[in-house]
Amino acid sequence: MKKYQLMAPGPTPVPSEVLLAMARPIIHHRTPEYAALFTEVRTGLKRLVQTRQEVLTPACTGTGAMEAAVANTLSAGDRVIVVNAGAFAQRWLAIARAYRLQIVELAAPHGETVPAERVAEAVRANPDVKAVLVQHSESSTGVLHDVRAYAQVTAGIDTVLIVDAVSSLGIADLPMDAWGVDVVVSASQKGLMLPPGLGIVALSDKAWRANARSTSPRFYLDLAEERKYAEKNEARFTPAVSIMVGLREVLRMIEAEGLANVFRRHDRLSRATRAGAEALGLRLFVKTTPSPALTAIEVPAGVDADRVVEGFATSHNITIDGGRGPTKGKIFRIGHMGYAAETDVIIALAALEQVLADLGQPVDFGASVRAAQKVFVVGS
Amino acid sequence: MKKYQLMAPGPTPVPSEVLLAMARPIIHHRTPEYAALFTEVRTGLKRLVQTRQEVLTPACTGTGAMEAAVANTLSAGDRVIVVNAGAFAQRWLAIARAYRLQIVELAAPHGETVPAERVAEAVRANPDVKAVLVQHSESSTGVLHDVRAYAQVTAGIDTVLIVDAVSSLGIADLPMDAWGVDVVVSASQKGLMLPPGLGIVALSDKAWRANARSTSPRFYLDLAEERKYAEKNEARFTPAVSIMVGLREVLRMIEAEGLANVFRRHDRLSRATRAGAEALGLRLFVKTTPSPALTAIEVPAGVDADRVVEGFATSHNITIDGGRGPTKGKIFRIGHMGYAAETDVIIALAALEQVLADLGQPVDFGASVRAAQKVFVVGS
Numbered sequence: 001m002k003k004y005q006l007m008a009p010g011p012t013p014v015p016s017e018v019l020l021a022m023a024r025p026i027i028h029h030r031t032p033e034y035a036a037l038f039t040e041v042r043t044g045l046k047r048l049v050q051t052r053q054e055v056l057t058p059a060c061t062g063t064g065a066m067e068a069a070v071a072n073t074l075s076a077g078d079r080v081i082v083v084n085a086g087a088f089a090q091r092w093l094a095i096a097r098a099y100r101l102q103i104v105e106l107a108a109p110h111g112e113t114v115p116a117e118r119v120a121e122a123v124r125a126n127p128d129v130k131a132v133l134v135q136h137s138e139s140s141t142g143v144l145h146d147v148r149a150y151a152q153v154t155a156g157i158d159t160v161l162i163v164d165a166v167s168s169l170g171i172a173d174l175p176m177d178a179w180g181v182d183v184v185v186s187a188s189q190k191g192l193m194l195p196p197g198l199g200i201v202a203l204s205d206k207a208w209r210a211n212a213r214s215t216s217p218r219f220y221l222d223l224a225e226e227r228k229y230a231e232k233n234e235a236r237f238t239p240a241v242s243i244m245v246g247l248r249e250v251l252r253m254i255e256a257e258g259l260a261n262v263f264r265r266h267d268r269l270s271r272a273t274r275a276g277a278e279a280l281g282l283r284l285f286v287k288t289t290p291s292p293a294l295t296a297i298e299v300p301a302g303v304d305a306d307r308v309v310e311g312f313a314t315s316h317n318i319t320i321d322g323g324r325g326p327t328k329g330k331i332f333r334i335g336h337m338g339y340a341a342e343t344d345v346i347i348a349l350a351a352l353e354q355v356l357a358d359l360g361q362p363v364d365f366g367a368s369v370r371a372a373q374k375v376f377v378v379g380s
Numbered sequence: 381m382k383k384y385q386l387m388a389p390g391p392t393p394v395p396s397e398v399l400l401a402m403a404r405p406i407i408h409h410r411t412p413e414y415a416a417l418f419t420e421v422r423t424g425l426k427r428l429v430q431t432r433q434e435v436l437t438p439a440c441t442g443t444g445a446m447e448a449a450v451a452n453t454l455s456a457g458d459r460v461i462v463v464n465a466g467a468f469a470q471r472w473l474a475i476a477r478a479y480r481l482q483i484v485e486l487a488a489p490h491g492e493t494v495p496a497e498r499v500a501e502a503v504r505a506n507p508d509v510k511a512v513l514v515q516h517s518e519s520s521t522g523v524l525h526d527v528r529a530y531a532q533v534t535a536g537i538d539t540v541l542i543v544d545a546v547s548s549l550g551i552a553d554l555p556m557d558a559w560g561v562d563v564v565v566s567a568s569q570k571g572l573m574l575p576p577g578l579g580i581v582a583l584s585d586k587a588w589r590a591n592a593r594s595t596s597p598r599f600y601l602d603l604a605e606e607r608k609y610a611e612k613n614e615a616r617f618t619p620a621v622s623i624m625v626g627l628r629e630v631l632r633m634i635e636a637e638g639l640a641n642v643f644r645r646h647d648r649l650s651r652a653t654r655a656g657a658e659a660l661g662l663r664l665f666v667k668t669t670p671s672p673a674l675t676a677i678e679v680p681a682g683v684d685a686d687r688v689v690e691g692f693a694t695s696h697n698i699t700i701d702g703g704r705g706p707t708k709g710k711i712f713r714i715g716h717m718g719y720a721a722e723t724d725v726i727i728a729l730a731a732l733e734q735v736l737a738d739l740g741q742p743v744d745f746g747a748s749v750r751a752a753q754k755v756f757v758v759g760s
Contacts, residue, residue, distance in 0.1 A: 004405060006407075006408060008408050010618070011406055011409070011621065013405065014406050019402075019403040019404075019405070019406075020403055022402070022403065023399040023400055023402065024399075025384060025393065025394070025399070026386065026391055026393060026394050026575055027386075028386060028388050028391060028699045030701075059441045059577050060440050060600065061617055062618065063599070063617045064439070064444075064600040064601075066600075067599050067600040071597075076597070094599060098598060098599040099597045099599075189621075195406055195621055195622035195623075196439065196619065196620055196621055197439050197578075197620035197621075197622070197623065217451075217456070217478050217479045217480065217596065218478060219443070219474060219478040219479075220440065220444040220446075220447040221444075222478070237441055237442075237443045238390070238391060238441050238442065238567075239576065240441070240576055240577035240620075241569075241575055241577075242575035242576075242577070243575075313411075319411060321410075
């Protein structure tokens with residue numbers, strides 16, 4: 001028996017309690033029972049996103065929520081800045097092209113970030129720029145971009161800051177209102193420990209003003225209409241009922257742990273994973289601020305990272321992930337987000353040692369686990 | 381104890397076997413396990429939709445799938461015919477307006493249909509018409525429109541026939557290829573007995589040619605991109621994994637019963653419900669072909685239909701639904717689709733008798749159940 005362990009950078013494991021709550025007989029979305037659930041979820045989401053705005057929950061995955069952010073605040077011909085340092089930034093570019101926006105691309109190599117000064121410069125050079133599109137956690141590379149600093153650039157001007165927080169909501173602190181983020185986009189299958197299929201979107205007052213001006217066609221993901229119904233505590237269309245039921249459970253779990261503790265836990269798991277990798281002589285891929293959602297690790301010379309991923313799967317029944325695009329074969333990525341605990345990191349590092357040994361690398365068995373434990377003991 | 385019974389015209393109950401399959405630990409969508417599931421689901425869906433085309437499964441509800449059909453085959457300024465005889469037809473109108481189409485509306489009162497001759501006439505009068513948008517089963521009224529006859533109108537011309545089969549797929553026969561339907565749109569929470577959150581879309585060769593010409597902006601629901609990945613048996617984006625897991629179970633159940641038997645069962649439940657209502661002296665709302673998915677029943681003079689719905693909920697713990705718009709207060713609607721059996725109809729009719737009696741109506745107890753039983757005995 002090899003216990004299955006899902007440690008990809010998303011989707012993440014769903015707690016059994018939540019799976020079983022979702023397995024209860026389905027409820028109709030126009031009943032008092034659903035209304036009570038919706039009230040609780042709406043309140044919980046505002047606390048999670050740290051906003052007084054309505055947090056909308058369209059039935060779609062993260063990409064749908066990203067498109068909703070664009071389609072609801074921008075119009076064909078609008079100029080936008082895209083911070084591009086990874087695969088999910090390329091999704092912003094693809095959406096922007098689909099909506100015929102004019103794109104100012106600020107590129108950085110995978111594993112790096114774009115400093116806020118470059119964004120400020122681009123905004124000055126393009127005073128008509130309508131939006132800045134960024135990732136918070138770029139899970140293809142493991143970088144955490146400095147959204148707080150980006151928000152200082154867009155503060156006080158009409159440009160809206162649209163943040164993909166798919167792999168950061170409930171993982172890394174992102175106080176939407178306090179930082180002045182205009183659109184927070186997320187999804188159910190990462191920090192929220194749920195199956196994929198639910199989008200999360202919240203808009204600031206500035207973003208709602210942009211919404212009123214935007215002429216892009218939209219219906220299913222029309223957020224103004226969605227908000228109208230949510231404010232009446234009603235579902236506009238049939239919602240993703242079972243995931244909403246799971247969401248209530250998850251929000252209760254997060255509430256019980258405390259949001260600040262949830263962030264601390266992710267930070268601790270992240271530091272422990274990095275310490276473990278370094279104790280094995282491996283290099284971390286991220287030289288700037290790492291995302292607490294996952295750790296991207298370079299393989300030693302002569303090793304194909306995809307063989308590491310394969311070794312985790314076949315010898316240990318653990319799903320992790322490799323690199324994408326320019327990093328394919330060069331890095332592997334271990335997710336430690338959502339329903340992730342210290343034991344998961346210990347398991348992953350122990351497996352990593354064995355996989356490296358299987359690939360013919362010299363390994364000081366126990367070294368990475370020891371390094372992680374030191375983080376946990378100090379961190380606790 | 382009052383056992384809960386969901387008999388709304390959608391969402392419909394999910395079988396416990398399916399709920400429990402969906403409660404298994406979540407699987408990653410880029411693994412051999414998911415690939416095997418996807419192969420089986422893709423094959424099963426082609427049989428269900430009765431097409432040789434790829435059947436796509438975007439993570440969205442039925443409205444998202446409806447919008448995908450429009451956004452992927454039409455462009456701003458295109459002229460379309462909308463068959464409007466109910467609330468879901470109004471959704472076609474709203475989507476068409478959002479995409480700036482020119483609309484030729486063929487209206488009929490709720491409870492009635494638009495004969496194919498009127499569609500043919502409208503096509504002749506508007507030779508530039510790019511699409512005809514219709515419902516198969518209009519679940520707001522309980523009418524089954526004659527899609528087969530509509531398809532004869534669009535056969536041999538470039539106009540595409542786009543059919544909302546949300547409450548007919550797996551309920552009423554709709555052989556896409558044999559009838560020449562160009563786009564079939566459906567969703568998970570009706571005939572497919574699943575939670576809401578999965579769209580179903582299939583396009584004919586003619587519709588794919590329209591797709592190549594269409595310039596509407598789209599990304600998340602870009603069906604050509606979606607098909608590219610599906611044909612490689614890969615997920616384009618993170619799919620609604622748990623519903624896909626449930627879908628495999630449901631397709632096996634439908635396969636085991638036999639698709640023709642599934643249609644026969646719905647027809648039998650539908651006839652029994654109608655016979656039961658008529659045995660109580662109630663009038664059926666639909667004077668044309670009724671949908672086998674649900675039965676819309678008029679209330680006796682002086683009774684508010686919403687009190688009937690309320691009586692089902694409070695005294696019997698059964699969720700049914702009332703009328704919408706012009707029929708509000710005048711009709712109630714009993715769903716018998718998806719995971720629905722003869723026993724469910726018996727229960728609903730027995731409850732109906734008691735609810736009517738509670739509302740002060742004279743009731744010959746047992747009359748409706750007897751009428752239903754006669755249908756079941758003859759039908760078996």
